[in-house]
Each structure stands twice: as structure tokens, then as C-alpha cells.
Amino acid sequence: GQQVMQIPQYQHVQEGEDFTTYCNSSTTLSNIQWYKQRPGGHPVFLIQLVKSGEVKKQKRLTFQFGEAKKNSSLHITATQTTDVGTYFCATSGTYKYIFGTGTRLKVLA
Amino acid sequence: NAGVTQTPKFQVLKTGQSMTLQCAQDMNHEYMSWYRQDPGMGLRLIHYSVGAGITDQGEVPNGYNVSRSTTEDFPLRLLSAAPSQTSVYFCASSYGGGAGYEQYFGPGTRLTVT
Numbered sequence: 001g002q003q004v005m006q007i008p009q010y011q012h013v014q015e016g017e018d019f020t021t022y023c024n025s026s027t028t029l030s031n032i033q034w035y036k037q038r039p040g041g042h043p044v045f046l047i048q049l050v051k052s053g054e055v056k057k058q059k060r061l062t063f064q065f066g067e068a069k070k071n072s073s074l075h076i077t078a079t080q081t082t083d084v085g086t087y088f089c090a091t092s093g094t095y096k097y098i099f100g101t102g103t104r105l106k107v108l109a
Numbered sequence: 110n111a112g113v114t115q116t117p118k119f120q121v122l123k124t125g126q127s128m129t130l131q132c133a134q135d136m137n138h139e140y141m142s143w144y145r146q147d148p149g150m151g152l153r154l155i156h157y158s159v160g161a162g163i164t165d166q167g168e169v170p171n172g173y174n175v176s177r178s179t180t181e182d183f184p185l186r187l188l189s190a191a192p193s194q195t196s197v198y199f200c201a202s203s204y205g206g207g208a209g210y211e212q213y214f215g216p217g218t219r220l221t222v223t
Contacts, residue, residue, distance in 0.1 A: 006151075030208050031208045031209070033212075035212075041216075042199055042216050042217050043152065043199070043201075044214070045212060045213070048209070048211065050208065050209070088151060088152065090152075092206070092207050092210075093207060093208075094206070094207050095140070095157060095159055095206035095207055096157065096168075096206075097142070097154060097212065098154070099144075099151040099152040099153070100151055101149060101150060102151050
């Protein structure tokens with residue numbers, strides 16, 4: 001079945017450094033969603049990308065969907081301690097959502 | 110709106126016991142789903158429902174049953190708990206399943222089976 005691989009699994013950064021997580025698939029994706037889960041919390045929807053090459057920004061967060069629609073990235077500029085958490089990518093078919101394994105981000109003050 | 114609610118927040122079961130995890134949403138969403146989250150494995154879909162009376166299996170359905178008698182409620186039943194079912198369980202809902210719809214997650218139930 002369809003799988004999405006996410007790297008890295010963990011990332012520790014100093015506050016103020018940039019951070020990027022990548023989501024890769026061997027098959028073409030119809031869409032990609034990104035979620036954030038704070039420690040001890042539940043996943044919260046951030047954004048959805050559907051078009052080839054699409055780029056969307058939310059303040060310090062930049063989301064990209066690859067030209068071939070097989071990969072996506074989330075980039076955070078100048079991380080802050082509030083960015084701590086696990087970032088998941090997800091894709092959906094007709095009725096099923098498939099989540100990546102997540103990237104856990106730690107920000108050191 | 111309360112959004113998606115789940116009860117209980119924590120539960121400890123003995124092997125072989127059964128129980129029901131409750132999930133309710135007040136957003137009139139047609140699509141509801143159950144996930145389990147284990148360390149290093151992300152979220153895996155257990156069962157989902159596209160509307161009252163309609164359910165289907167996800168990626169890891171064995172050992173779990175669901176039913177959907179109303180739009181609001183989507184309970185998850187563990188038939189005979191096993192230690193391998195120790196996990197955090199999240200219920201989610203969305204306006205529709207599939208492409209184009211963000212999922213709203215409940216706060217989760219932490220289940221330990223001894």
C-alpha cells in the first residue's frame with residue numbers, strides 16, 4: 001500500500017536556527033497535509049498542498065510540494081521554543097489518511 | 110463548540126478485558142476515524158466511517174470493532190485487550206474523507222494493557 005517516509009526522525013536545534021523536515025513517497029500523491037503535535041497533545045492541522053510545485057507560507061513556516069508530487073517539505077525559519085513538537089505529513093486517498101512517522105523537533109534555548 | 114471529545118483520558122486494562130473508548134463530535138462531520146499512535150510509528154488508521162451506519166477497516170483493524178449509529182458518536186471497542194494494544198488512541202473527524210479536508214483530533218486516550 002501507499003507509504004510516506006519522513007526524515008529526519010529527530011532534530012535538535014538551537015533557538016534561532018532553521019529546521020526542515022521532509023516527506024517522501026514512491027508514488028504520486030494527490031495531496032499532502034501537515035500537522036503539528038505538541039508534547040502530550042493531539043495533532044493539529046497546519047496546511048494542505050494539492051498542486052505540483054505549490055509553496056505556501058505561514059509566518060515563519062514554509063511548505064512545499066514537489067514538482068512530481070512525490071515529496072514535500074516543511075521549513076521553519078529562526079526556530080522558537082514554541083515550535084517544539086512532532087511534525088507529521090499525511091496524505092489521503094478516497095477515504096483513508098496515511099501519516100508519515102513524524103519528525104520530533106527539540107529547540108534548545 | 111466542544112469539537113472532538115474522547116473519554117476516558119487514561120485507562121488501564123488487564124489482558125482479556127474488554128472496553129469501549131468513546132468519541133463524539135459536535136461539528137456535524139460525516140467522516141470520523143480512529144488512530145493509534147505508537148512511538149516511532151506515527152498514526153495508524155484503525156477504522157473509519159463516512160457516515161451513520163457506514164464503517165470500514167483501516168490499516169490495523171484486528172482486535173477492534175466500531176459502529177456508527179449517529180453522526181455525532183463513533184465508539185471504538187476492544188474485544189479482548191492484549192498488551193500489544195497498549196497505545197495512545199486518537200479519534201478524528203472531518204467534513205469529508207479523502208482529499209481536501211482537514212482532520213480535527215480529539216485529546217486522546219492513553220491505554221495500558223497489563
